[in-house]
Amino acid sequence: MANSISGSTRNIRWRTIGWGTAVALLIAPFIAMQFTPEMNWGPGDFVFAAIIIAIFGGMVELAAGASPRLDYRTGFALAVLGALAVIWVNLAVGIVGSEDNPANNWFFAALGLAIVGATVARLRAGGMSVAMFGTAAALVVALFVAQAGATDEPWVPPGREIIGTGLFAAIFVASGLLFRRAARALAG
Template identity: 40%
Template sequence: MKKTTRNLSIWAIIVLCLLMIPKVAMQYSNEVNWDLTDFVLMGSILFGMGVIYEFISRKSNLTVYRAALAVAILSAFLLFWVNAAVGIIGSEDQPANLLFGAVFIVGLAGVAVSRFRAKGMSKTMFAAAIVQMLVPIAALLIWPPSVASWAPGIFGVFMMCGFFATLFVVSALLFRHASDA
């Protein structure tokens, strides 16, 4: 119990330090304009990631499992953050960006079914990578460029989705390695 309390305290300190970045940036630039809601939301998300990592990482003592878990959580966070802040397809207001929710649904369902076992987590991360790349294809069919903004361009959207898919694949390969250990 003491170790858990200590680890969560460390996560709280890390989150506070990370939240100081936009707080300090607001003193020097008008481009960073966070209000209390932004700080509370981001702080909750970051601390939540730490809590999730702490509790799931207990499932294995293998460093490779913990690394895979860290990559998976970080990838999901980055996908959420980028999509919510500026949008991947067009702006954050573009309805096509809601399709990225499918990546989270697949991830959560896979994690629940696999019960955090490395082999199942590997399959889940591979599935998340596939869904990540299917989202822009579906969006392109539903909202072609003639109907909706595709800034930063179709190629740029696929490159960005490829980046996130690569992160999910890295996590999947690490989980696979953990399942072989």
């Protein structure tokens, strides 16, 4: 009995941290708006951000109940975080050029691969590992395809785009490694 109470308390603590972080993500732009005119969100921007954060938070909640293994849950959380980061950055400023550059749609296509892969894998750890590695590779391919076209911001050095995409891909690689470890533990 004491162990289930302890586990329940731990779950409440993590949920509080998770949803508290979500609220902080919504408050941060509001605070930034007080200090710089470059941050200019309207009510629609806050509603859209709240919807996106709630969807991704719900996905993390789903992952928490999908497996008893911490490596699986952490891999799932990283995948969700990576997807949220790619979407957020791509919509806010664009990964390649500006947010209006149509080449940025390649990054959304790469995330589509993650969704298809997770669906085909039926969220099983081994398949999720392959899907996350595939998503990391697809992000790198998206960068090269997008950079091959014309840019609408020629003064932005491509090194920034490479580093940013590399960070996103690294999140998915880490997720894939955690899923692989979970798959091996569940099989052995």
